[in-house]
Amino acid sequence: MGEYDVRMVVLSTDDLEESIRFYTETLGLPLKFRDGAHFAALDGGSVTLALATAVDHPMPGRVVVGIKTADVDAAARAVEASGGGVVKGPYTDAHERRVVAYDHQGNALVFYSPLAR
Numbered sequence: 001m002g003e004y005d006v007r008m009v010v011l012s013t014d015d016l017e018e019s020i021r022f023y024t025e026t027l028g029l030p031l032k033f034r035d036g037a038h039f040a041a042l043d044g045g046s047v048t049l050a051l052a053t054a055v056d057h058p059m060p061g062r063v064v065v066g067i068k069t070a071d072v073d074a075a076a077r078a079v080e081a082s083g084g085g086v087v088k089g090p091y092t093d094a095h096e097r098r099v100v101a102y103d104h105q106g107n108a109l110v111f112y113s114p115l116a117r
Contacts, residue, residue, distance in 0.1 A: 004075070008041075008066030010050040010110070012057055016040060019051045058100045059087065064108040072097045075111040079103065 013019040016037055023029045023042050029049060034040040038055040041048050054060040069075050072090045076099040080086060083104035090099040098112040 003069060004111075005068045006047065006065060007068045008048045008050055008110075009044070010052055010057060010064040010066060012061050012063075013051045013053060016051060016053055023049065023051070058110050059102075059108040062108040064100075064110055066110045066112060069111050069113055072099050072111050072113050075099060076101060079109070079111075084109075 011019070016034070016039075020031060020034070020040050020042075024031055029042040029044060032041040032043050032048065035056065038053045040051045042051070043049075048066075050066070052058075052060075058064050067075070076086050076090050079099075079101045084102055086099055086101045088100040090097060092098075092115070096112045096114045098110055101109045101111065103109060
């Protein structure tokens, strides 16, 4: 893995069941896991396709690119130094360290680093 590794694309949905059905039945993507009625992850090969309702979506209504990195805080500083911005964070939740940001054109990004277990 390089310094930044694109690992996920997060799509918005207002009906998780319907979206899961579309991507699993229509496109044949296997369901990796789901978190209640708010979030699901599908196996898109080298990239996870995530489906999220407004409850769990980092920027509801937007497509978000999830980028794995070893240093979330450095990523936040680099984004801001290059004309992007930070929406939330950096912060640590139950599973990872993350920052919700946008690039110099306003595209939504989430940089994350799983917590050591």
